[in-house]
Amino acid sequence: MIRSFEPIWLALPFPAFVISTEGEIAEVNDAAEGFCMASRRQMQGKSLEQFAGVGSAVVDAITQAQGGMRSVVLHEVKVGWGGQPRGVANVQATRLGEGEVLLMLHPRSIADKMDRSLLHRNAARSVAGMAAMLAHEIRNPLAGISGAAQLLGGTLNADDRELTQVIEDEAKRIGDLVNRVEAFGDMGPSAVEPVNIHDIIDRAKRSAAAGFAAHMSFKDVFDPSIPPTAGSPDQLMQVVVNLLKNAAEAAPAGGVITLKTTYRPGVKLLLPGKRSQSLPIEISVKDNGPGIAPSILDDIFEPFVSSKASGTGLGLSLVSKIMADHGGVVDCKSDANGTEFRLLLPVWKGEGR
Numbered sequence: 001m002i003r004s005f006e007p008i009w010l011a012l013p014f015p016a017f018v019i020s021t022e023g024e025i026a027e028v029n030d031a032a033e034g035f036c037m038a039s040r041r042q043m044q045g046k047s048l049e050q051f052a053g054v055g056s057a058v059v060d061a062i063t064q065a066q067g068g069m070r071s072v073v074l075h076e077v078k079v080g081w082g083g084q085p086r087g088v089a090n091v092q093a094t095r096l097g098e099g100e101v102l103l104m105l106h107p108r109s110i111a112d113k114m115d116r117s118l119l120h121r122n123a124a125r126s127v128a129g130m131a132a133m134l135a136h137e138i139r140n141p142l143a144g145i146s147g148a149a150q151l152l153g154g155t156l157n158a159d160d161r162e163l164t165q166v167i168e169d170e171a172k173r174i175g176d177l178v179n180r181v182e183a184f185g186d187m188g189p190s191a192v193e194p195v196n197i198h199d200i201i202d203r204a205k206r207s208a209a210a211g212f213a214a215h216m217s218f219k220d221v222f223d224p225s226i227p228p229t230a231g232s233p234d235q236l237m238q239v240v241v242n243l244l245k246n247a248a249e250a251a252p253a254g255g256v257i258t259l260k261t262t263y264r265p266g267v268k269l270l271l272p273g274k275r276s277q278s279l280p281i282e283i284s285v286k287d288n289g290p291g292i293a294p295s296i297l298d299d300i301f302e303p304f305v306s307s308k309a310s311g312t313g314l315g316l317s318l319v320s321k322i323m324a325d326h327g328g329v330v331d332c333k334s335d336a337n338g339t340e341f342r343l344l345l346p347v348w349k350g351e352g353r
């Protein structure tokens with residue numbers, strides 16, 4: 001019996017291409033069309049270099065496979081297509097005979113991201129532990145320093161008092177930092193309840209618009225059919241506030257923050273350890289700022305990573321920790337035209353879930 005492998009080829013869940021001896025794209029499957037955001041017709045017969053970029057890791061892998069290596073796997077390479085970044089993927093190139101090469105991309109999956117966010121949660125936990133210790137060890141001497149500066153200031157002339165004022169101000173800054181870091185420690189798993197995400201977004205937006213985001217305009221694209229998620233309203237509000245604050249700090253005066261909610265029932269996520277979880281509720285916070293500096297893009301969820309003179313770098317670390325505590329995921333896309341954070345959350349399943 002002769003079997004046609006075409007349906008299998010088309011149904012492969014990851015992008016796959018057959019590259020000819022001349023380096024042209026001979027075949028692509030459905031996942032490749034989705035990944036590249038280009039149709040089969042647009043790609044077939046074109047040179048791979050034209051899409052993947054001259055000298056890119058993908059082209060390099062093909063050349064190596066054609067040149068006798070037979071099978072080449074590159075891990076965690078940044079893949080671009082048609083000049084647009086398409087994320088990080090493992091790239092596998094296998095020679096099929098003659099000089100034809102089967103090229104397969106395994107994009108870093110959302111489950112991987114979940115894995116990473118668990119790492120971030122652990123990092124955040126160590127910050128919390130350290131914070132409790134620091135808070136204890138720093139507060140008392142700090143109170144002493146600022147009290148002494150105040151007393152001293154009372155006896156000095158105006159010029160010298162400026163200096164004691166500096167001591168007091170800086171001591172206050174350290175105190176504020178200690179308080180913020182300590183806030184990590186307070187966030188035990190609080191009671192879980194059904195939470196309407198539109199209420200959360202509304203509260204966060206009102207607090208933002210009255211303060212740090214007064215110079216921004218907001219655009220809402222809400223899906224009214226979204227069922228409640230499960231969690232702590234205060235913590236989820238903190239997540240949205242932190243994202244809005246970053247967006248407002250990044251965007252130019254008169255910038256626009258787009259808040260979008262989407263419900264995608266049926267989207268299942270296979271987690272490490274074979275648990276499968278459904279995260280159909282999506283909240284997206286997008287700004288039109290200059291994007292995240294590429295040098296820190298991979299580390300923004302780590303504690304203390306910041307590009308701001310007065311930033312603590314704890315905002316996104318907290319976002320990541322709270323999302324992981326809620327069984328959700330956060331991810332981020334950023335380029336020179338703006339930045340988008342996506343939050344994926346589960347649906348409330350009732351008491352005792």
Ligand SMILES: Nc1ncnc2c1ncn2[C@@H]1O[C@H](COP(=O)(O)OP(=O)(O)OP(=O)(O)O)[C@@H](O)[C@H]1O
Nearest residue numbers: 246247250291292306307311312313314315316339
């Ligand atoms: N929307 C955004 N646009 C551009 N850069 C961003 C955006 N969000 C985050 N970043 C970058 O990620 C870094 C880390 O963000 P995070 O919120 O963790 O810390 P922070 O904002 O610097 O300090 P804090 O939140 O403690 O005030 C920021 O310093 C900034 O460089």
Ligand SMILES: [Mg+2]
Nearest residue numbers: 245246315316
């Ligand atoms: Mg921040």
